[in-house]
Amino acid sequence: MTLAHGRPYLAIPGPSVMPDRVLAAMHRPAPNIYEGALVEMVHGLVPDLKAAARTAGEVAIYIANGHGAWEAAASNTIRPGEKVLVLSTGRFAAGWGVVFERLGAETQVIDFGKRAAVDLGAVEAALAADSAHKIKAVIVVHVDTATSVKNDIPGIRAVLDKLGHPALYMVDCIASLAVDRFEMDAWGVDVMVAASQKGLMTPPGLGFVFFNEKAAARQVETASFYWDWTPRANPALFYQFFGGTAPTHHLFGLREALDMIAEEGGIEAVWARHEKLARAAWAAFDAWGQGGPLEMNIADPGLRSCAVTALRIGGEDGTRLRRWVDEKAGLTLGIGLGMAEPDDPAWHGFFRLGHMGHINGHMMMGALGVIEAGLAALDIPHGPGALAAAARVIAEA
Ligand SMILES: Cc1ncc(COP(=O)(O)O)c(C=O)c1O
Numbered sequence: 001m002t003l004a005h006g007r008p009y010l011a012i013p014g015p016s017v018m019p020d021r022v023l024a025a026m027h028r029p030a031p032n033i034y035e036g037a038l039v040e041m042v043h044g045l046v047p048d049l050k051a052a053a054r055t056a057g058e059v060a061i062y063i064a065n066g067h068g069a070w071e072a073a074a075s076n077t078i079r080p081g082e083k084v085l086v087l088s089t090g091r092f093a094a095g096w097g098v099v100f101e102r103l104g105a106e107t108q109v110i111d112f113g114k115r116a117a118v119d120l121g122a123v124e125a126a127l128a129a130d131s132a133h134k135i136k137a138v139i140v141v142h143v144d145t146a147t148s149v150k151n152d153i154p155g156i157r158a159v160l161d162k163l164g165h166p167a168l169y170m171v172d173c174i175a176s177l178a179v180d181r182f183e184m185d186a187w188g189v190d191v192m193v194a195a196s197q198k199g200l201m202t203p204p205g206l207g208f209v210f211f212n213e214k215a216a217a218r219q220v221e222t223a224s225f226y227w228d229w230t231p232r233a234n235p236a237l238f239y240q241f242f243g244g245t246a247p248t249h250h251l252f253g254l255r256e257a258l259d260m261i262a263e264e265g266g267i268e269a270v271w272a273r274h275e276k277l278a279r280a281a282w283a284a285f286d287a288w289g290q291g292g293p294l295e296m297n298i299a300d301p302g303l304r305s306c307a308v309t310a311l312r313i314g315g316e317d318g319t320r321l322r323r324w325v326d327e328k329a330g331l332t333l334g335i336g337l338g339m340a341e342p343d344d345p346a347w348h349g350f351f352r353l354g355h356m357g358h359i360n361g362h363m364m365m366g367a368l369g370v371i372e373a374g375l376a377a378l379d380i381p382h383g384p385g386a387l388a389a390a391a392r393v394i395a396e397a
Contacts, residue, residue: 004330011367012334013145013175013308015197015204016357018253022201025256026249033246039238041255042246048258049208052177052200052267053192055184057212060232063247066174069193069207070099075227076209077168077191079220080104082136085126085167087118089151090144091338096172097139108135114339117303118151120159127165137168137191143176143305146337148352149298150180150305157188168215174198177208178261179274179307179356190215196250198307199270201257201357205250260358271306277355277364278306280393284368284386285309288375291383293317297339297350307356310336312349317380319348324374331370361394 010017031038049059062068078084078100086097086109097107110122118140127135138160143150153171160169170191173182177192178199184192189212196206209229219230231240239245261270282301288294297310313321318336325331336350353371355364368390375382 002328004326004328006330008330008332009363009367010332011354012332013198013352013354013356016199016201016354017359017363018203019201019257019260019358021260022253022256026203026253028249028252031248031252033248034238038246038248038251042238042241042251045251045254045258048262050210052258052261053173053184053194053208053210054182054186054267055192055210055212057185057210058216058229058233060209060211060229061241062207062209062227062232063205063242063250064195064207065197065204066172066193066195066207067095067099069174069195069209070096070172071103072207072227072229073170073191073193073209073211074100074103074105076211076219076223076229077137077170077215078103078105079222081106083108083134085123085130085135085138086110087123087138087140087151087156088112089116089118089141089149090114090147092141092144092146092172092174093139096141100137100139114147115149115297115299117149118156120152120155123156124159124163127159127163127167130165133166135165135167137170139170139172141172141175142182143173143180143307145175145308145352146310146339147297148305148308148310149303150176153182153189154187161188168218175307175356176305178267178270180305181271184210185212196254198356200254201260202250202253205247206254273360274306274356276393277359277361278304278309280361280364280390281309281353281355281368283389283393284371285311287384287386287389288372288382292375292381294375294380294382308334308352308354310339310350310352312336312339313351313380314349316345316348317378318351320378321371321374321380322351324378325370328377329370329373331367333371365390365394
């Protein structure tokens with residue numbers, strides 16, 4: 001018997017749940033790309049995207065996933081042979097570093113492992129050793145979606161400022177934009193990359209690169225025609241927004257998603273909802289972990305993202321639990337990413353709960369309830385009181 005028939009719930013850390021309103025906004029005939037509703041609507045996206053990123057700088061929109069946004073940012077900022085400092089806390093900064101390498105940059109990688117945030121002392125030592133300022137950019141992810149660690153973005157800026165190091169400061173907010181508090185201008189970030197499919201609740205296919213005056217001034221002559229961010233940020237003609245035909249239906253979906261953020265009360269309200277729901281999940285994980293092997297990958301709540309929680313459970317129980325909740329109850333959890341290689345039996349001992357975007361209290365309680373059922377059905381030892389603990393967090397005003 002299965003109880004999976006009903007509305008499925010995709011709780012992987014992106015793509016996130018797509019709101020019906022976003023899907024409905026996309027369900028329309030192809031619009032004219034030369035005049036009319038689409039052309040009028042797109043200009044209004046720009047201030048709303050900047051508000052979500054907390055910047056008065058520029059934004060360039062690409063028909064791309066996060067990897068495309070990575071390449072766009074790299075293509076505009078770094079010449080072949082220049083050096084980039086990569087602060088790696090899991091999977092994604094290292095992946096972005098490879099994009100820079102393929103464009104000819106030299107990378108210096110500091111790896112902080114799979115269970116820790118960037119250590120500011122190590123960053124200071126690396127930058128202090130670079131007295132000739134050969135490092136032209138420092139790259140980091142705000143939230144690493146594999147480990148679920150959240151890095152101290154203003155802290156890294158403070159290190160750059162303390163040393164007077166002129167490198168561009170470039171941050172990946174692909175998992176965290178419109179989920180975890182992020183203040184591009186106040187935190188001194190020069191370039192920020194994001195994508196549509198997580199906090200912005202729109203299907204994968206739009207990449208965003210935000211950049212400030214310092215980054216614009218440094219723009220390199222090697223930026224390719226397609227990735228060049230200047231015409232996209234300041235288009236003389238409509239087609240230049242997208243370097244060609246507009247991603248028509250994605251743009252209508254994004255408009256709806258940004259309207260939903262505004263209706264909720266703006267980005268602060270969205271951050272607060274995510275924080276509350278993440279805390280409910282953590283309360284449950286803490287309780288289950290008291291009587292069994294379940295453990296959050298990041299021990300310090302202050303270093304955990306509100307977008308996703310990476311979990312360790314050991315043996316084959318990560319895969320068993322994922323399969324059970326999917327097949328029996330219609331809940332799809334995320335695989336463990338980057339903790340072990342897929343051909344290593346240890347790979348099955350990890351999973352992730354995505355809690356970004358269009359989720360609310362009953363979805364979180366439902367997901368947690370189904371996980372509890374799975375733990376019981378599979379005889380995986382776990383402590384009591386998890387659902388009550390989660391409900392208490394939600395009950396607190
Ligand atoms: C933090 C982060 N950076 C980059 C990416 C890559 O984005 P994409 O898969 O859309 O290319 C992801 C995808 O999950 C991510 O979570």
